[in-house]
């Protein structure tokens with residue numbers, strides 16, 4: 629049985645970037661729904677005792693959609709912290725060096741990532757992932773897809789499903805994505821990169 633993850637912050641801690649109301653629906657209703665659905669679907673199947681990542685890599689249809697959305701949302705919610713001054717909220721160490729090497733500057737990386745989220749058509753996710761050789765790549769994934777299905781190691785993600793921002797930003801997806809940079813917990817992202 630899978631369980632809804634606990635948030636590593638209070639439900640109002642991300643305000644005003646993400647409101648308590650959005651968190652309560654997004655985590656408490658949408659993610660809870662995916663968890664409940666997956667638990668029903670795996671009962672009595674080969675997937676019953678499989679780790680979440682393995683289900684995502686090997687399943688299709690409704691099983692894949694619910695498992696993918698749980699994995700995506702766990703990575704999403706666990707990467708945030710209370711708002712920081714955006715200009716001081718930056719990656720450090722190996723990750724910062726790799727971003728600099730590939731994009732020339734953190735600003736250029738941020739622009740490409742935000743733009744790929746803004747231009748993704750329909751529901752999905754934009755991801756920063758590591759390849760096996762340690763190089764980084766930004767991908768757009770539709771629906772419930774996760775970069776692990778392409779052999780990538782997911783590091784950072786923005787959810788561009790409307791439920792992630794509509795209560796707070798309505799149709800202004802780019803404004804929502806831009807605001808997210810101030811709540812990224814780069815320590816969490818760097819931990820993922822160092823694995």
Ligand code: MN
Nearest residue numbers: 787789791792
């Ligand atoms: Mn979502």
